[in-house]
Amino acid sequence: MERVALIGASMTQFGQRDAWVRELLSEAGLACLDDAGVEPTAIDHLYVSNMASGEFEGQTGIPNALAHDLAAMPAYTARIDQTSSSGGAGVYAAWQSVASGASDMTMLVGGEKMTHRSTAEATDVIASLTHPVEYKHGVTLPSFAGLTARLYLDTYDAPRESLGKVAVKNHANGVDNPHAQFQKEVDLDTVLDSPIVADPLRLYDFCPITDGSAALMFCPESIAREYTDDYVTIEGIGGATDTHVVHERADPTTMGGVVDSSQIAYEMADMDPDDMDIAELHDMFTILEFLQSEDLGFFEKGTGWKAVEEGRTDRDGELPINTSGGLKSKGHPLGASGVAQVYEIYAQLTRTAGNRQVDADVGLACNVGGFGNCVTTTIMEAH
Amino acid sequence: MTDEHPPMEAAVYGDGSITYPPHPRGPDGSEAESTIDLSDYNAEIITWTTSTATPPGVRAPNHLAIVEFDVDGEPVRAIGQLTTDDVAIGDRVEAVYVNELRDPDAGIREPESQAWDGYRLRPVDDK
Numbered sequence: 001m002e003r004v005a006l007i008g009a010s011m012t013q014f015g016q017r018d019a020w021v022r023e024l025l026s027e028a029g030l031a032c033l034d035d036a037g038v039e040p041t042a043i044d045h046l047y048v049s050n051m052a053s054g055e056f057e058g059q060t061g062i063p064n065a066l067a068h069d070l071a072a073m074p075a076y077t078a079r080i081d082q083t084s085s086s087g088g089a090g091v092y093a094a095w096q097s098v099a100s101g102a103s104d105m106t107m108l109v110g111g112e113k114m115t116h117r118s119t120a121e122a123t124d125v126i127a128s129l130t131h132p133v134e135y136k137h138g139v140t141l142p143s144f145a146g147l148t149a150r151l152y153l154d155t156y157d158a159p160r161e162s163l164g165k166v167a168v169k170n171h172a173n174g175v176d177n178p179h180a181q182f183q184k185e186v187d188l189d190t191v192l193d194s195p196i197v198a199d200p201l202r203l204y205d206f207c208p209i210t211d212g213s214a215a216l217m218f219c220p221e222s223i224a225r226e227y228t229d230d231y232v233t234i235e236g237i238g239g240a241t242d243t244h245v246v247h248e249r250a251d252p253t254t255m256g257g258v259v260d261s262s263q264i265a266y267e268m269a270d271m272d273p274d275d276m277d278i279a280e281l282h283d284m285f286t287i288l289e290f291l292q293s294e295d296l297g298f299f300e301k302g303t304g305w306k307a308v309e310e311g312r313t314d315r316d317g318e319l320p321i322n323t324s325g326g327l328k329s330k331g332h333p334l335g336a337s338g339v340a341q342v343y344e345i346y347a348q349l350t351r352t353a354g355n356r357q358v359d360a361d362v363g364l365a366c367n368v369g370g371f372g373n374c375v376t377t378t379i380m381e382a383h
Numbered sequence: 384m385t386d387e388h389p390p391m392e393a394a395v396y397g398d399g400s401i402t403y404p405p406h407p408r409g410p411d412g413s414e415a416e417s418t419i420d421l422s423d424y425n426a427e428i429i430t431w432t433t434s435t436a437t438p439p440g441v442r443a444p445n446h447l448a449i450v451e452f453d454v455d456g457e458p459v460r461a462i463g464q465l466t467t468d469d470v471a472i473g474d475r476v477e478a479v480y481v482n483e484l485r486d487p488d489a490g491i492r493e494p495e496s497q498a499w500d501g502y503r504l505r506p507v508d509d510k
Contacts, residue, residue: 055491124438124491132497133404136484137464138434138441146432147449154430154472199433199468247449247462248402252430 004098005224006232006380007217008036009346011339012111014212014331015181021053021062021113024213026069028336029109032215033070037227040072044103049080049090049110050335055125057113066109076103080335083129084141084284086110087214087338088367088376092239094218095378104223110339111213122209126334129370131245142206144246144371145285146198152253152287153200156302160200164191165308166286167204167328173315174325176355179340181210181331205286210331214340221383232349235362236271236379238264246371257375258295258366265364265377266297273297276379277360278348279319280341282368283326289313292366293321296377315358323348323356338367342378349382388480390420391502393452393459401459403452419454421461422478422502426450429460433468440489444468448504450476466505478502 010031012024019027025048033040048063059065063077082089087110097103114122127140153160168188174180186204194203224231240260243249249256266272273296281296283289290304298319299307307313313321324330324344327337345363347353365378393401395417396409405415431448446465451458464484465476484501487494 119436120438121491123436127438128491131404133501134462135490135492136497136499136501137447137462138437138445138485139447139462140434140436140438142436143432143434143445143447146434147430147447150432150472151430195435196433197436201432245402245404247460252449 001099003221004095004218004234005221006234006346007219007224007227008032008038009216009343010035011179011214011343012212013179014210014333016115017211019211020057021050021059021111022065022069024113024211025062025066025109025111028111028213028215029066029070029107032107032217036217038105038217040070042105043072043075043107045097045106046072046075046077047080047090047093047106047108048077049086049108049339050112051081051083051086052125052334053113056117082374083369084334085338085367085369085374085376086335087340088378089239089374091216091338091342091378092237092376094216095234095237098218098220104219106218107215108218108339109213109215110336112333112335113211114209114333115211119209134245141371142198142285145287146201148252149201149287152290155253156305158305161188161192162305162309163201163205163286164188166283166289167191169308169314170283170322170326170328173323173356174329177325177330180325180329181208182329201285201287207284207327207332210333212331212333212336214336214343216339216342230350231383232346232380233383234378235381236265236269237376238262238268239376240264241374242372244373253291255291255295255368255372255375257372258292258368258377261375261377262296262366265379269379271362271379275362276319276364278323278345278358278363279321280324280344280365281321281326282366283322283328284332286328288368289321292368296364296366315356320358323353323358338376341365341367345380349380389500391422391478392418393421394418399457401454401457403459403461421452421459424452424454425475425477425507426452426461426504428470428472428474428476430472431465431470438490440486448476450504463501464503466503470506475507476504477507479505
């Protein structure tokens with residue numbers, strides 16, 4: 001099986017946008033074609049990662065719409081929905097299309113339009129992924145985060161401030177990301193004094209509601225060399241699921257999908273956690289950065305909070321996490337987020353990350369759907 | 384269970400495991416052999432939260448807990464609304480029937496697609 005390369009990437013401005021989902025997808029798609037130097041007619045497969053364009057704005061059929069807008073016909077198209085991990089699942093589908101030999105040029109575009117909905121409405125659209133026994137109690141993704149954060153702090157004797165430091169770190173990183181929704185620092189007092197959303201978590205422990213899109217271009221490594229000398233290969237990728245009903249998990253502070261998907265990815269790449277130079281984690285809520293950093297094997301269980309406290313995951317630390325600002329600062333347009341995570345790793349590995357550039361040759365992206373229900377972990381290497 | 388209230392139904396599978404809610408197959412792939420009513424048991428709070436940013440049709444604030452029932456030595460977890468936020472991890476709770484936990488007509492989900500009654504969790508010393 002030939003290695004799969006990434007030869008181009010793009011992302012739109014994340015935040016509150018006037019554009020609707022079709023326009024957001026086209027914006028990222030056109031920019032990715034330009035970045036990769038690929039003609040739209042060269043695209044064999046075109047995937048769109050999106051959770052809920054029908055529910056958010058009444059627009060379905062977006063892969064075909066995008067193919068038309070980009071003049072990419074007769075490319076095969078499909079929409080990839082895996083809730084918040086639609087982007088990661090799209091990366092998996094795009095990788096699979098090339099690795100299998102079915103496509104010599106695959107473009108993935110992830111996007112979501114959300115901000116025209118109220119916070120309550122958007123929260124309900126996202127919460128619709130829950131089981132009926134959860135939904136009828138008004139369980140939301142933020143409430144899962146509050147439940148898990150309380151248990152984590154109690155189990156591992158972690159201070160509440162450590163969660164706030166995740167927000168402080170990722171906001172500081174977002175300052176140097178021109179595409180981020182929030183490009184401003186926050187201090188710990190601001191985080192800890194912000195309104196309660198799901199006790200013990202407060203407003204600044206949560207990512208915002210966001211419009212945005214991101215895109216990636218995949219092809220076999222042999223074809224990549226026809227387009228560029230600077231590309232990135234996908235060395236390992238794994239996808240896994242955990243229970244749909246979150247309370248049925250034996251340990252709510254462990255995300256089994258993260259553990260399982262990363263083990264598949266590490267094995268495929270013949271690497272281990274120590275080989276990673278950089279990581280983009282799904283910090284939809286600050287507590288998730290602790291859980292993933294542990295379940296990916298970066299830190300021992302129950303010590304992820306200490307790593308943040310010690311600055312080990314800062315941009316100048318031993319393992320920079322979320323140099324993009326993460327979902328927390330960059331924003332979380334559901335279907336785009338997993339694609340934008342890989343965009344950040346691609347930018348770092350191709351030395352095009354600007355002011356937030358770090359020294360990295362190998363990077364990992366972990367995209368989480370639901371509350372750890374579905375996960376894709378991708379390991380990339382610079383060439 | 385009382386005659387006028389539906390049970391808080393959990394499934395018992397061939398390997399002895401129990402899940403709430405019931406699934407077509409249990410954790411080991413076996414079919415459910417029987418059901419039990421968790422409202423006949425008390426539970427321990429594993430963790431809890433108070434959600435203030437609630438979706439349409441949901442009370443605000445919404446106190447929630449993940450709890451664990453001990454059914455003759457077999458642990459069974461559930462999630463549910465709490466009657467109060469005056470609780471702590473490790474507290475004992477009992478299930479109290481409520482005929483409508485959220486407004487079925489206010490949210491995105493089709494009202495006819497699921498039940499909206501169920502059980503809130505009340506500290507056993509708070510009757």
